[in-house]
Amino acid sequence: xxxxxxxxxxxxxxxxxxxxxxxxxxxxxxxxxxxxxxxxxxxxxxxxxxxxxxxxxxxxxxxxxxxxxxxxxxxxxxxxxxxxxxxxxxxxxxxxxxxxxxxxxxxxxxxxx
Amino acid sequence: xxxxxxxxxxxxxxxxxxxxxxxxxxxxxxxxxxxxxxxxxxxxxxxxxxxxxxxxxxxxxxxxxxxxxxxxxxxxxxxxxxxxxxxxxxxxxxxxxxxxxxxxxxxxxxxxxx
Numbered sequence: 001x002x003x004x005x006x007x008x009x010x011x012x013x014x015x016x017x018x019x020x021x022x023x024x025x026x027x028x029x030x031x032x033x034x035x036x037x038x039x040x041x042x043x044x045x046x047x048x049x050x051x052x053x054x055x056x057x058x059x060x061x062x063x064x065x066x067x068x069x070x071x072x073x074x075x076x077x078x079x080x081x082x083x084x085x086x087x088x089x090x091x092x093x094x095x096x097x098x099x100x101x102x103x104x105x106x107x108x109x110x111x112x113x
Numbered sequence: 114x115x116x117x118x119x120x121x122x123x124x125x126x127x128x129x130x131x132x133x134x135x136x137x138x139x140x141x142x143x144x145x146x147x148x149x150x151x152x153x154x155x156x157x158x159x160x161x162x163x164x165x166x167x168x169x170x171x172x173x174x175x176x177x178x179x180x181x182x183x184x185x186x187x188x189x190x191x192x193x194x195x196x197x198x199x200x201x202x203x204x205x206x207x208x209x210x211x212x213x214x215x216x217x218x219x220x221x222x223x224x225x226x227x
Contacts, residue, residue: 008153032213043117044156045205051213055186090122093214100171101216103148105155 002027006090006104014112019077021107023090026071028102030092033066033073038087038106047088048075079112116140117219119204126227127175132191136204138180144207145187147179149200156203159225162187163209194226 013019023033031052036044050057050073051068053063057064063076077084087108091101117138126132136145147159148171158171160179168179176198177185180188201223205216 034213034215041201041221041223043205044216046217049213049215060124068194075168087193100158102158104215105153 002102004028004090004092004102006088008105008107008109010108012110012112013080015081017080018081019084019109020113021090021109022073022095022107023073023075023077023104025092028071028092028094030068030094032093033064034093034101035046035062035064035073036076036089036091037095038102040087042074044089049078077109080109082113085109085111117204117206117217119202119219119222122220123223125227126194127227128195130194132194132224134189134191134202134204134224136187136189136207136219138185138204138206138217138219140206140208140217141184142206142208142217144209144214145181145183146205146207147177147187147189148203148205149173149198150203150221151200159189159202191224191226196226199224199226207222 005024034049035047038044048064050064061078065074087106089106090104120135136209143164143199148156178190204219205212207216
């Protein structure tokens with residue numbers, strides 16, 4: 001069966017360090033992979049999109065990698081700040097599902113000052 | 114004003130009641146979606162609509178129905194609410210560009226069924 005997995009355990013890091021979150025998938029052929037940020041009680045907000053033929057994408061302090069051989073995406077936040085504390089969701093668009101997004105369950109990041 | 118709005122923001126109801134959640138958008142997008150979110154389960158797709166005349170079931174449509182009244186409006190109904198429909202409900206929109214389908218979410222409706 002198709003599955004998207006993110007680490008359900010919260011990630012706790014110190015301010016200034018790099019946070020790395022993982023998204024693994026099985027039985028998918030994703031055309032695109034996206035990362036969203038969600039704050040408590042609010043809707044997810046789009047951060048980055050990476051295509052299947054791209055290895056890496058950057059935006060300011062954010063970096064996403066996409067390895068279709070390992071079926072994995074890594075999401076990095078460099079020089080992390082307490083304001084980066086949130087839940088981060090990965091989402092896939094399969095080439096066969098005409099634009100629907102399938103979401104992972106999210107990983108909560110806590111950045112301590 | 115917010116691009117995607119949802120009403121109500123919070124609702125407490127009783128088992129067996131009919132409930133309607135409404136979503137409006139000013140982004141001009143054709144595609145709209147309804148999700149529910151439960152702790153530990155992430156976002157799950159209930160229904161989606163790629164234009165006014167197109168309605169499709171998602172992975173958990175049982176017990177729900179939708180209406181796409183206009184490009185800007187997409188409503189979700191629970192015909193006879195039950196306690197396990199207690200969840201956070203999100204509406205989202207997207208505009209297919211052929212380069213990925215980034216979605217824009219509303220603020221959510223917290224529904225409690227007693």
